[in-house]
Amino acid sequence: xxxxLWLWFGAVCLVAFLSxxxxxAYAMGSHPPSHMETLDPKTATATAPFDKPxxxxxxxxxxxxxxLAQAFTFTPQKLQVPAGSTVTFKxxxxxxxxxxxxxxxxxxMMITPGYVSTIKQTFTKPGKYLILCNEYCGAGHQVMAVTxxxx
Ligand code: CUA
Numbered sequence: 377x378x379x380x381l382w383l384w385f386g387a388v389c390l391v392a393f394l395s396x397x398x399x400x401a402y403a404m405g406s407h408p409p410s411h412m413e414t415l416d417p418k419t420a421t422a423t424a425p426f427d428k429p430x431x432x433x434x435x436x437x438x439x440x441x442x443x444l445a446q447a448f449t450f451t452p453q454k455l456q457v458p459a460g461s462t463v464t465f466k467x468x469x470x471x472x473x474x475x476x477x478x479x480x481x482x483x484x485m486m487i488t489p490g491y492v493s494t495i496k497q498t499f500t501k502p503g504k505y506l507i508l509c510n511e512y513c514g515a516g517h518q519v520m521a522v523t524x525x526x527x
Pocket of ligand 1: 446447448473474475509510511512513514516517518520
């Protein structure tokens with residue numbers, strides 16, 4: 377007797393939840409906070425600040441590395457900082473998902489088009505650090521790496 381009532385109750389709940397999700401996603405623009413367009417559809421180039429990637433000095437031994445991951449390299453391709461420097465990496469992709477890993481450090485990120493991945497790392501030991509892609513991204517994946525030199 378009550379089964380039909382419960383069935384209706386279930387259906388009404390389902391519709392209610394779905395509309396809450398729908399309204400929050402579309403009407404209120406609820407997206408992950410870092411979502412942004414990283415590829416300008418008009419010029420087919422990266423949007424700021426990724427149109428001018430580079431290593432920027434932010435203070436005493438404080439650097440910001442704005443980097444672009446594209447099949448099959450990272451830009452800039454050479455980075456150099458003095459030992460003891462803290463580097464904030466801000467990385468995005470304009471094509472496919474890439475990886476961003478610096479072996480022997482805690483730096484290991486996934487780089488997704490439309491999102492900016494950020495990580496901070498202090499380099500105390502001088503040497504050459506490899507920044508490599510650890511996410512299969514196509515035919516040139518295995519050569520996708522650049523060097524960070526700590527002097
Ligand atoms: Cu980029 Cu693998």
